[in-house]
Amino acid sequence: MSKINTRYSDNGVGVKIENFNIKTDLTPAIIVEIQTLLNSHRVVVFKNQELTNEQLEDFAFRFGAPFTTDSNNQVLGSGDRQSSIVVVGNRAPEFEKSYLGHQEVLPHSDHQWLKCPSAASMLYAIDVNESAAHTVWYDMVKAYAFLENEMKLKIENVETTVYNPFHRPFGSVKSKYVDRSIDIPPGNTYPHPLVRTHPLTSEKILYVNFAYELEFQHMSVTEGTELLEDLYHHCQNIDCRYEHVWENGDLVFWDNRATLHYRPSFDSSTRRVLKRVSIAGEYPF
Numbered sequence: 106m107s108k109i110n111t112r113y114s115d116n117g118v119g120v121k122i123e124n125f126n127i128k129t130d131l132t133p134a135i136i137v138e139i140q141t142l143l144n145s146h147r148v149v150v151f152k153n154q155e156l157t158n159e160q161l162e163d164f165a166f167r168f169g170a171p172f173t174t175d176s177n178n179q180v181l182g183s184g185d186r187q188s189s190i191v192v193v194g195n196r197a198p199e200f201e202k203s204y205l206g207h208q209e210v211l212p213h214s215d216h217q218w219l220k221c222p223s224a225a226s227m228l229y230a231i232d233v234n235e236s237a238a239h240t241v242w243y244d245m246v247k248a249y250a251f252l253e254n255e256m257k258l259k260i261e262n263v264e265t266t267v268y269n270p271f272h273r274p275f276g277s278v279k280s281k282y283v284d285r286s287i288d289i290p291p292g293n294t295y296p297h298p299l300v301r302t303h304p305l306t307s308e309k310i311l312y313v314n315f316a317y318e319l320e321f322q323h324m325s326v327t328e329g330t331e332l333l334e335d336l337y338h339h340c341q342n343i344d345c346r347y348e349h350v351w352e353n354g355d356l357v358f359w360d361n362r363a364t365l366h367y368r369p370s371f372d373s374s375t376r377r378v379l380k381r382v383s384i385a386g387e388y389p390f
Contacts, residue, residue, distance in 0.1 A: 119347030213316035224386030237377035
């Protein structure tokens with residue numbers, strides 16, 4: 106019998122697993138059950154965990170290989186990474202490197218500028234002050250499903266190029282449709298479908314990004330800017346979100362293929378320390 110005690114969100118996005126110890130309660134059947142929950146609800150939350158770095162990595166990589174990249178295709182923490190774990194922290198002096206500070210992080214999926222973005226990620230709360238920012242995930246399968254048929258037809262064969270923000274000064278990149286007559290962002294580019302297919306569920310995903318510089322292939326600046334704004338407005342006005350209020354010991358596992366995540370800014374004096382580990386993905390199709 107499963108040891109998983111689940112509590113579901115009203116809108117179906119996000120599921121919490123309580124009274125479960127990752128270190129002692131895992132079985133092959135439960136690993137499969139967790140993957141099934143992730144496929145259905147996009148975000149899986151484990152409460153009250155106590156994990157070393159090794160235990161966090163061991164758990165993450167039961168669901169896939171470690172995410173890796175190279176020096177020509179940078180990501181958060183790739184320049185000085187000693188392990189697969191990246192510290193996402195504000196006021197975290199005990200760690201040699203921590204990232205993202207207290208500023209707003211706009212809705213995005215991780216690593217979308219790479220040929221093979223990560224499939225999933227986990228964030229583990231080490232020390233999060235109760236006044237620190239929450240994190241919001243958007244279910245982009247639902248976002249696609251809620252589009253008008255006219256919009257679905259318009260975007261079904263569109264390809265998107267998201268530009269690597271790490272070729273710009275840190276913190277300087279905001280969501281912007283690229284105007285090639287003014288500036289072409291540097292770095293390698295890998296176009297991906299705006300409507301991608303989930304390799305495990307066959308569902309269609311609205312695969313867009315609202316945090317970085319991007320362009321839609323064979324689309325003018327005026328048309329592309331309008332489409333980007335329309336998609337952003339759509340995602341902000343439908344019930345496809347899960348908002349997580351962090352507590353120490355929370356481990357949040359999310360489907361990076363099928364979600365965006367967002368964090369508002371918070372007071373720079375507030376301590377907020379989490380550890381992130383990512384799982385390798387495939388070339389989107």
